[in-house]
Amino acid sequence: MQILIKGWVKPMTDAVQYLKMNGLGNDFVVLDARQKPLKLSHDQVRWIADREQGIGCDQLIVLEYSPLDGVDVFMRIYNAEGGEVDACGNATRCVGYLVAEELGKKAVTIHTNAGLLNAELNGDVVSVDMGTPRLEWDQIPLAEEFEDTTGIELQIGPIDAPVLHTPSVVNVGNPHAIFWVKDLDAHDLERFGPMLEHHPMFPERANISLAQVLDRDHIKIRVWERGAGLTQACGTAACAVAVAAVRKDLTDREVTISLPGGDLQLEWRASDHHIIMTGPYELDGEGTLPAELFEESAA
Ligand SMILES: N[C@@H](CCC[C@H](N)C(=O)O)C(=O)O
Numbered sequence: 001m002q003i004l005i006k007g008w009v010k011p012m013t014d015a016v017q018y019l020k021m022n023g024l025g026n027d028f029v030v031l032d033a034r035q036k037p038l039k040l041s042h043d044q045v046r047w048i049a050d051r052e053q054g055i056g057c058d059q060l061i062v063l064e065y066s067p068l069d070g071v072d073v074f075m076r077i078y079n080a081e082g083g084e085v086d087a088c089g090n091a092t093r094c095v096g097y098l099v100a101e102e103l104g105k106k107a108v109t110i111h112t113n114a115g116l117l118n119a120e121l122n123g124d125v126v127s128v129d130m131g132t133p134r135l136e137w138d139q140i141p142l143a144e145e146f147e148d149t150t151g152i153e154l155q156i157g158p159i160d161a162p163v164l165h166t167p168s169v170v171n172v173g174n175p176h177a178i179f180w181v182k183d184l185d186a187h188d189l190e191r192f193g194p195m196l197e198h199h200p201m202f203p204e205r206a207n208i209s210l211a212q213v214l215d216r217d218h219i220k221i222r223v224w225e226r227g228a229g230l231t232q233a234c235g236t237a238a239c240a241v242a243v244a245a246v247r248k249d250l251t252d253r254e255v256t257i258s259l260p261g262g263d264l265q266l267e268w269r270a271s272d273h274h275i276i277m278t279g280p281y282e283l284d285g286e287g288t289l290p291a292e293l294f295e296e297s298a299a
Pocket residue numbers: 026058059079085086087088089090091174175207225226227228231233234235236237
C-alpha cells in the first residue's frame with residue numbers, strides 16, 4: 001500500500017497500513033486498497049472498529065480505484081458493526097482532503113455507492129456537494145406508504161411517548177429519521193436510539209436524530225447512527241436535518257448544524273436542490289494492522 005499524502009509517503013509493503021482520521025470526532029480508519037485489492041469480512045471490519053481489541057472507529061473507509069473516467073477515487077464505507085453502507089458525510093470530507101492533497105488538486109470527485117460527490121478543499125475545511133435528497137416514502141425506504149414525509153405517523157410504544165412523534169424522514173444516500181424536540185438533553189437517545197433504528201417502519205433500518213431548532217439559521221442535533229451507535233457527529237444526518245427543516249419552514253436554506261463534536265455549515269441550494277456541506281477534517285495518525293487479522297482462520 002502507498003499513501004501519497006504530503007509527509008505521509010509510505011513504501012510499498014505487504015503490511016496493511018492505515019490512517020486514522022476524524023470529522024468533528026466521528027472517527028475513521030482509512031485503508032488504501034488501490035495498489036492491492038482488499039476484501040474484508042464482517043468480522044475483520046468489526047475487529048478493526050473495536051475500541052478495546054482493535055484500532056477503534058465509527059466507520060472503516062477503504063479507498064479503491066473508480067472504474068469511471070475522470071473520477072479520482074472510489075470510497076467504500078463500512079459501519080463499525082461490519083456492514084457496508086452507501087454514504088458518510090464526514091468521511092467524504094476526510095477523503096476529499098486526502099485525495100486532493102495526494103493529487104495536488106483543489107477539487108476532486110469521489111465515487112460512492114450513493115453516487116458521485118464533488119469535494120472542494122478550502123484550507124481547513126472541505127465542502128462537499130452531497131447531491132439531492134430523496135423524499136418519497138419508498139426512497140427512504142419506509143414499510144408503509146406516506147404521501148407527506150415531512151412528518152410520518154410512527155407507533156413508538158412506551159419508550160418516550162408522547163414526547164417523541166411524527167419524525168421527518170429523508171434519504172441522502174442513507175436513511176434518516178428526525179425527531180423535532182424542544183430540549184435535546186431531555187431525551188435518553190442511547191436508550192431509545194437502538195429501538196428506533198430497528199423500528200419495523202424502516203426496512204433498511206435508519207439513522208435517528210433528535211433536532212432542536214435554535215433559530216432560523218441554527219439547529220442543534222444529536223445522532224444515533226445505524227450500525228455505529230451514538231457518534232460525536234454525523235454529516236449525512238446534518239444534511240438530512242437541514243433539508244427536513246426547510247421543508248417544515250423551520251429554518252432558511254443556509255443553516256449551522258451544531259453536533260456534540262462541533263459545527264457544520266449546510267445549504268440546501270434553491271437553484272438545483274443540491275445539499276452543500278462544509279466542515280473540517282482531521283488527520284490523527286497512522287499505524288499498521290496486525291498480520292494475524294489476515295490469516296485464514298481470522299478472515
Ligand atoms: N457517520 C456518517 C454516516 C455513516 C453511515 C451511517 N451510520 C449509516 O448506516 O447510514 C456520516 O458522517 O454521514
